[in-house]
Each structure stands twice: as structure tokens, then as C-alpha cells.
Amino acid sequence: MTVGAPGDRVVVRYAKGEGAPGDWRRDPSATRSDVTGTLVSVDADAIVVDRDGERITVPGDLVLAVRVLPDRAVRTSEIRELEAAAAHGWPGTDRETVDGWLLRAGGGYTRRANSAVPLSFGARADVAILSVIRRWYDDHGLPPLVTVPDRVLPPGTPADGVPQIRVVAMTRDIPAGPRHVAVPVDLSPTPSDAWSETVIGRRDEVVDRAVAVDVLRSVVDGTLLFASVVVDGVVVATGRGAITRSAEAAAPWLGLSCLWTHPDHRGRGIGSAVITTLMHAARGTGCRRTYLQVEQDNVAAIRLYRRLGFARHHGYGYVLL
Incomplete structure (x- = not known):
């Protein structure tokens, strides 16, 4: 579960139970709720969030999910723009564009230079394109690694799996x-x-x-x-x-x-x-x-x-x- 770092804006979804914050909707029948604010601290015991100057503590065993928000509203087109500029700045030594994806290889040096990234509007992540990506990396003797930026690919696609590692663009x-x-x-x-x-x-x-x-x-x-x-x-x-x-x-x-x-x-x-x-x-x-x-x-x-x-x-x- 992605939790974020102190200073991040987050939404914490939690189950109602002993020690849980009050439900902001004041709905006595609610079994779960959420709190939005700035992450103060996180450990196995609790997540602390600052909501408009008030510190809200959510017991760790009640946390269901944490969603990290950008520090300001960011359009998907802005994410795609930055990802394209970043890909051009770290493109590997061998590259090919296929159906809106940039496929990069760099002899295994760094994940960034050896991963495929969707850059064009409408880039798909269906079985056909992912098969092409797998073959391309197999031909280069590299594992088929893809970079999945937030919101650029539709949820539930074959590339929308559990990431090996999460990265923040600032x-x-x-x-x-x-x-x-x-x-x-x-x-x-x-x-x-x-x-x-x-x-x-x-x-x-x-x-x-x-x-x-x-x-x-x-x-x-x-x-x-x-x-x-x-x-x-x-x-x-x-x-x-x-x-x-x-x-x-x-x-x-x-x-x-x-x-x-x-x-x-x-x-x-x-x-x-x-x-x-x-x-x-x-x-x-x-x-x-x-x-x-x-x-x-x-x-x-x-x-x-x-x-x-x-x-x-x-x-x-x-x-x-």
C-alpha cells in the first residue's frame, strides 16, 4: 500500500472501530470513513494527518487505503507532458516508439533507461501491445519492465499491476x-x-x-x-x-x-x-x-x-x- 511521505496531501480511508476518528458525515450507520489532509507521520501503529490545523490520528489496524494527492490540481495532460520530457532526458541507448509507447534499453543500467513508458494520448495497454513490449525486451536480453504514470493508463489494464517500486515526480x-x-x-x-x-x-x-x-x-x-x-x-x-x-x-x-x-x-x-x-x-x-x-x-x-x-x-x- 502506497502511504506517502510526511508533507504529502493524502486521503486516508479507514474502518470504523475503537479509536477511529469520528465520521465527518456524522452517519451512525457508516462502517468506514476517510480523512483528507497533510501527512504528519506514519508507522505500524497509526497514521497522523493534519486537517486544517487539527491533527487526526487513525489507528494502523483500521487503515484500509491511503491515496497520495498532488500538491496542486494536475491534469492528466500535464502528467503526460512531464513524462515525455523526462523520457527524452533519460532515453537509454536504444529506443523505439510503438503505438504511443517509448521502449528504452540501456544495457540494464537504471530502471528508467530500461523500461517502456506510455507517452501519447490514447496509448493502449492491451494484450497485443504488451506482447510487443515483451518481445522487444526479450530481444534486448532485458526483463519487460514498464513505467506506469498515474492516470495515464486506464485502471484494470494488464500493465496496471503491483509496482516493484513507486516514484514521486516533484x-x-x-x-x-x-x-x-x-x-x-x-x-x-x-x-x-x-x-x-x-x-x-x-x-x-x-x-x-x-x-x-x-x-x-x-x-x-x-x-x-x-x-x-x-x-x-x-x-x-x-x-x-x-x-x-x-x-x-x-x-x-x-x-x-x-x-x-x-x-x-x-x-x-x-x-x-x-x-x-x-x-x-x-x-x-x-x-x-x-x-x-x-x-x-x-x-x-x-x-x-x-x-x-x-x-x-x-x-x-x-x-x-
């Missing part, structure tokens, strides 16, 4: 004006060997290094920026910016990824400096909005990005066919 506007950073950040249109080794070495995948570098350097009709902070000759922070569009006439997005700061250097504003530098550089090209993607369970990162002005846009899951 967005914010890129501010105007001069940048203020705590440390110098180096920017380059290509990744240095040290940058690549740092990023690739942090992941568990056993992949060919050259293939992984190709994935990191791949973009569709866009521009890449590689940020790093070096202390005493060692890379202690990284970031990747991909400036792409969902379509030729659409406004560009800056996609942030590979955001990392060495544990010994955290808490000094280095990570914020990397993000600020990438946003400032992207704004100079006419880009006005940015996004990043973070795993739903990475609560610490979500909290950090909220403090930096990012808000939840939508979610998606990776489903193995």
Missing part, C-alpha cells in the same frame, strides 16, 4: 535573479571520468562501464549539463541536468538527476548549490521549470526537496510484465 519553477551558492560548482556539457566513476560506482548494477556512460550521456533533442563539486581533488557532489521538451513546440523542462553529496560533506549546502547552479544555467537557455524524480520510500530526500521548493506533481510505478 516540480518547481526556476527562480529569476542571481544565484547564491555556498560553494563553487563546476559545470560541463560532458561528464568527466571522475564524475562518471562517482555516479556509476554508487549503484548496485553490474553493468559495462562504457554502456553506463553512454546512458548518462544520452538525450533526445536536448542539452545536458553535468555538475560537480571537487574538494582536494575528490568529487564530493554530483548532479545532472537535462533540458528537454515533450514536443517540438512545448516549453522546455530541466530534469535533475544523479543528485548526490558525499556523507562527510552533507549539511553544508553543497547539494543545494548543485541544484541552484543547474537551475541558473538552465534559465539562461530559456528554461523556466524543473523536475526531479525520487523513490517514494526515500522520505529524507522528499523532505529535503520540499524545503528547496519542490512540490509533488504525480507518481508512477515500475511494473514487471
Whole structure:
């Protein structure tokens, strides 16, 4: 069950019982109810939600479902637009478009570069197209993994299964004006060997290094920026910016990824400096909005990005066919 992270807007559906909040409809015959608000905390014992300044506690054994809401109303077309720009910013090294789906392969390096994603309006997820997807990934020696964004596919389709992992897409506007950073950040249109080794070495995948570098350097009709902070000759922070569009006439997005700061250097504003530098550089090209993607369970990162002005846009899951 997707629960969300503190700060998320949620709807908690619960069964009536001992310790349950009062039913907001004041219906004595109701066997279940719900509460909508901002998630404060969650554990096995209870979920706490702030509803208009009032903290509501729902016992864990009464919780039936939790639905995470975007921080603002988001149209399905906006989800599709952002997903298309993000797919162009992380397209893998081999790709093919089939019936509104983008099929991506990248030698097994990262889920994003090795999954199919529905991008076009009306993209289906019926048995026929999913069979094509399975064959395509089998030909590439990869598992048939699909990215399922919220609301883009009809519920109940064969691709609407239990996700292996849930991801949150968060967005914010890129501010105007001069940048203020705590440390110098180096920017380059290509990744240095040290940058690549740092990023690739942090992941568990056993992949060919050259293939992984190709994935990191791949973009569709866009521009890449590689940020790093070096202390005493060692890379202690990284970031990747991909400036792409969902379509030729659409406004560009800056996609942030590979955001990392060495544990010994955290808490000094280095990570914020990397993000600020990438946003400032992207704004100079006419880009006005940015996004990043973070795993739903990475609560610490979500909290950090909220403090930096990012808000939840939508979610998606990776489903193995």
C-alpha cells in the first residue's frame, strides 16, 4: 500500500472501530470513513494527518487505503507532458516508439533507461501491445519492465499491476535573479571520468562501464549539463541536468538527476548549490521549470526537496510484465 511521505496531501480511508476518528458525515450507520489532509507521520501503529490545523490520528489496524494527492490540481495532460520530457532526458541507448509507447534499453543500467513508458494520448495497454513490449525486451536480453504514470493508463489494464517500486515526480519553477551558492560548482556539457566513476560506482548494477556512460550521456533533442563539486581533488557532489521538451513546440523542462553529496560533506549546502547552479544555467537557455524524480520510500530526500521548493506533481510505478 502506497502511504506517502510526511508533507504529502493524502486521503486516508479507514474502518470504523475503537479509536477511529469520528465520521465527518456524522452517519451512525457508516462502517468506514476517510480523512483528507497533510501527512504528519506514519508507522505500524497509526497514521497522523493534519486537517486544517487539527491533527487526526487513525489507528494502523483500521487503515484500509491511503491515496497520495498532488500538491496542486494536475491534469492528466500535464502528467503526460512531464513524462515525455523526462523520457527524452533519460532515453537509454536504444529506443523505439510503438503505438504511443517509448521502449528504452540501456544495457540494464537504471530502471528508467530500461523500461517502456506510455507517452501519447490514447496509448493502449492491451494484450497485443504488451506482447510487443515483451518481445522487444526479450530481444534486448532485458526483463519487460514498464513505467506506469498515474492516470495515464486506464485502471484494470494488464500493465496496471503491483509496482516493484513507486516514484514521486516533484516540480518547481526556476527562480529569476542571481544565484547564491555556498560553494563553487563546476559545470560541463560532458561528464568527466571522475564524475562518471562517482555516479556509476554508487549503484548496485553490474553493468559495462562504457554502456553506463553512454546512458548518462544520452538525450533526445536536448542539452545536458553535468555538475560537480571537487574538494582536494575528490568529487564530493554530483548532479545532472537535462533540458528537454515533450514536443517540438512545448516549453522546455530541466530534469535533475544523479543528485548526490558525499556523507562527510552533507549539511553544508553543497547539494543545494548543485541544484541552484543547474537551475541558473538552465534559465539562461530559456528554461523556466524543473523536475526531479525520487523513490517514494526515500522520505529524507522528499523532505529535503520540499524545503528547496519542490512540490509533488504525480507518481508512477515500475511494473514487471
